[in-house]
Amino acid sequence: MDLHIDNIIKDMKKDDFQAYLLTQFTNVEYISNYKPTSFAFCIIKDNPIIYASGMDMELANRDSKIEVKEYESYEVMIRELKEDGIKSLAIEPTLPFSTYSRFKDDFQIEAKTYIDKQRMIKTPLEIEKITKATEIAQKSFLQLDILNNGNTEKEIAFDLVRHMIENGAFKESFDTIVTSGADSSLPHAIPQAKKLEQPILIDWGAIYDGYCSDNTRTMVYTEFQQEIWDIVAEAHDKAIKAIRPGMKCCEVDKVARDIIADYGYGDKFIHSTGHSLGLDIHETPGFSLRDETTVEEGMVITVEPGIYLEGEFGVRLEDTIAVSKRGNVIGDLPLNID
Amino acid sequence: MDLHIDNIIKDMKKDDFQAYLLTQFTNVEYISNYKPTSFAFCIIKDNPIIYASGMDMELANRDSKIEVKEYESYEVMIRELKEDGIKSLAIEPTLPFSTYSRFKDDFQIEAKTYIDKQRMIKTPLEIEKITKATEIAQKSFLQLDILNNGNTEKEIAFDLVRHMIENGAFKESFDTIVTSGADSSLPHAIPQAKKLEQPILIDWGAIYDGYCSDNTRTMVYTEFQQEIWDIVAEAHDKAIKAIRPGMKCCEVDKVARDIIADYGYGDKFIHSTGHSLGLDIHETPGFSLRDETTVEEGMVITVEPGIYLEGEFGVRLEDTIAVSKRGNVIGDLPLNID
Numbered sequence: 050m051d052l053h054i055d056n057i058i059k060d061m062k063k064d065d066f067q068a069y070l071l072t073q074f075t076n077v078e079y080i081s082n083y084k085p086t087s088f089a090f091c092i093i094k095d096n097p098i099i100y101a102s103g104m105d106m107e108l109a110n111r112d113s114k115i116e117v118k119e120y121e122s123y124e125v126m127i128r129e130l131k132e133d134g135i136k137s138l139a140i141e142p143t144l145p146f147s148t149y150s151r152f153k154d155d156f157q158i159e160a161k162t163y164i165d166k167q168r169m170i171k172t173p174l175e176i177e178k179i180t181k182a183t184e185i186a187q188k189s190f191l192q193l194d195i196l197n198n199g200n201t202e203k204e205i206a207f208d209l210v211r212h213m214i215e216n217g218a219f220k221e222s223f224d225t226i227v228t229s230g231a232d233s234s235l236p237h238a239i240p241q242a243k244k245l246e247q248p249i250l251i252d253w254g255a256i257y258d259g260y261c262s263d264n265t266r267t268m269v270y271t272e273f274q275q276e277i278w279d280i281v282a283e284a285h286d287k288a289i290k291a292i293r294p295g296m297k298c299c300e301v302d303k304v305a306r307d308i309i310a311d312y313g314y315g316d317k318f319i320h321s322t323g324h325s326l327g328l329d330i331h332e333t334p335g336f337s338l339r340d341e342t343t344v345e346e347g348m349v350i351t352v353e354p355g356i357y358l359e360g361e362f363g364v365r366l367e368d369t370i371a372v373s374k375r376g377n378v379i380g381d382l383p384l385n386i387d
Numbered sequence: 388m389d390l391h392i393d394n395i396i397k398d399m400k401k402d403d404f405q406a407y408l409l410t411q412f413t414n415v416e417y418i419s420n421y422k423p424t425s426f427a428f429c430i431i432k433d434n435p436i437i438y439a440s441g442m443d444m445e446l447a448n449r450d451s452k453i454e455v456k457e458y459e460s461y462e463v464m465i466r467e468l469k470e471d472g473i474k475s476l477a478i479e480p481t482l483p484f485s486t487y488s489r490f491k492d493d494f495q496i497e498a499k500t501y502i503d504k505q506r507m508i509k510t511p512l513e514i515e516k517i518t519k520a521t522e523i524a525q526k527s528f529l530q531l532d533i534l535n536n537g538n539t540e541k542e543i544a545f546d547l548v549r550h551m552i553e554n555g556a557f558k559e560s561f562d563t564i565v566t567s568g569a570d571s572s573l574p575h576a577i578p579q580a581k582k583l584e585q586p587i588l589i590d591w592g593a594i595y596d597g598y599c600s601d602n603t604r605t606m607v608y609t610e611f612q613q614e615i616w617d618i619v620a621e622a623h624d625k626a627i628k629a630i631r632p633g634m635k636c637c638e639v640d641k642v643a644r645d646i647i648a649d650y651g652y653g654d655k656f657i658h659s660t661g662h663s664l665g666l667d668i669h670e671t672p673g674f675s676l677r678d679e680t681t682v683e684e685g686m687v688i689t690v691e692p693g694i695y696l697e698g699e700f701g702v703r704l705e706d707t708i709a710v711s712k713r714g715n716v717i718g719d720l721p722l723n724i725d
Binding site: 087102105106140142146160211214235357 | 695
């Protein structure tokens with residue numbers, strides 16, 4: 050059987066769980082290679098199975114590496130699990146409460162992160178796909194005609210997505226952020242139909258063969274903007290240099306956070322230093338204040354410090370890091386875009 | 388206070404719930420006009436409040452119609468709810484299990500659909516926005532040069548999104564489906580980098596001011612494809628004609644399903660006849676086998692019967708219906724595209 054499933058079953062057995070229910074589309078995809086389009090119940094057990102929606106059966110039969118059955122009803126699914134001798138059922142922490150409620154009277158249930166733990170460590174093939182996604186995204190960025198006066202944020206965002214698709218991306222990995230002027234102090238700004246102001250902040254990524262990329266660059270124009278940019282760049286560079294397997298995620302966050310605080314902007318760095326990515330654009334662990342997860346080889350995590358000055362502007366610089374003996378930046382786009 | 392909130396509080400009080408926790412982004416948007424980009428806890432009570440992520444505070448303060456506080460921790464939030472005398476807490480059915488777990492020891496908790504019930508009935512302004520989204524999407528469809536030989540499914544899909552954005556859409560309301568030939572038997576097919584085959588099925592929609600549209604057209608070329616198309620069109624037309632306030636949703640489904648079954652294709656209609664839409668592309672209720680919800684004025688629900696012949700092709704025809712005294716089709720795109 051698949052190594053991922055084997056590892057998860059080992060973890061389950063340590064905790065005396067006989068079955069593990071997964072419904073998040075990317076979890077089902079990770080386990081089976083079939084990505085649901087409607088709904089699916091993937092049950093990891095000695096003989097794993099997916100109950101797929103009728104409308105997905107053709108797709109599931111085509112793509113899934115594990116057995117697929119057409120979902121009929123909760124009653125049938127629960128009966129078959131019981132016939133299989135299942136008494137304890139681990140669930141994803143994200144399982145909707147209403148789905149949990151359908152199972153809770155028939156099984157001993159607990160939320161478990163076995164799947165997240167498995168997905169944390171990327172295989173060389175997964176890192177290759179993330180790298181390819183990053184290369185497509187970065188090449189596309191360099192094809193932009195950002196300084197062509199008269200372009201709006203919305204137009205630049207659209208051009209960037211067009212380039213990514215033309216360069217082989219499946220699609221953008223999240224809503225592309227092109228923001229400028231005072232709006233750039235919103236970390237997740239929405240591109241507006243307004244001509245570019247200064248500074249210009251672009252946060253974008255591609256999906257290639259299911260895997261996401263994520264980068265941010267900020268182009269600054271005044272002395273004060275440059276001063277802020279330099280602080281963020283220092284936090285970005287030093288956090289990346291600090292990354293070593295064995296340290297805690299929060300320690301990487303602290304490196305970036307302390308630098309920004311030392312310059313007096315601690316309260317203007319209003320988010321975490323980074324998040325893992327893979328099949329999803331946001332995965333665990335993250336470089337954040339409270340994440341005590343140990344950094345391990347194979348993790349792929351962003352480093353994206355930022356300073357946000359409400360009413361003025363924001364600066365964020367982001368790269369994606371593959372952890373081996375140290376933190377290796379994926380892609381080769383310079384921080385400083387001229 | 389806002390009418391939506393008033394209605395929800397009335398429903399809560401009937402059930403003796405003192406507070407109602409909402410975390411789905413479109414639920415928070417519906418209640419407050421602020422759409423979270425990170426996470427938010429919106430608590431409906433006599434003095435409603437949103438605990439927003441620090442990185443969203445500028446946005447939340449700008450957009451929210453109700454009070455906003457920066458989220459600090461579950462502990463603080465729970466303490467403040469208790470200080471407010473809250474003992475019973477209703478939650479969304481979709482609330483992640485792990486979030487539910489943080490509240491379950493301190494409150495009497497039950498999943499409630501007060502918000503879904505409220506969102507089911509669209510205001511005239513909401514219907515106006517859905518209509519505008521539909522008009523943008525349909526106009527964009529007509530601008531496509533579908534029959535220009537040499538275009539791939541992926542290129543057509545991209546062109547359609549480009550037209551929608553140029554025509555004023557915020558973005559596509561879901562991943563645009565352009566599929567052709569045998570792939571069209573997958574209800575949620577992904578556009579491929581292959582030249583268009585026959586038939587051609589396009590399922591697409593726009594978002595305008597937060598609100599979604601949804602349409603499907605299938606262009607057929609052989610006698611057998613036309614025969615299937617005619618059956619689907621009959622199911623589509625007769626289901627729409629049948630819609631009246633007071634009937635059950637499943638009765639509308641039955642009209643379409645019975646017609647397709649009568650022609651011998653009952654087992655090839657592998658999904659529901661339709662779903663509601665609004666801020667989300669899939670809302671409740673739906674025209675489905677088991678949905679006993681009463682059809683009411685103000686509901687906006689799609690009608691989209693289909694026949695899927697694996698290895699051959701699929702046909703689906705979809706319009707969005709606003710229910711008043713009868714079912715009114717939104718938009719004016721003919722079913723039959725030449």
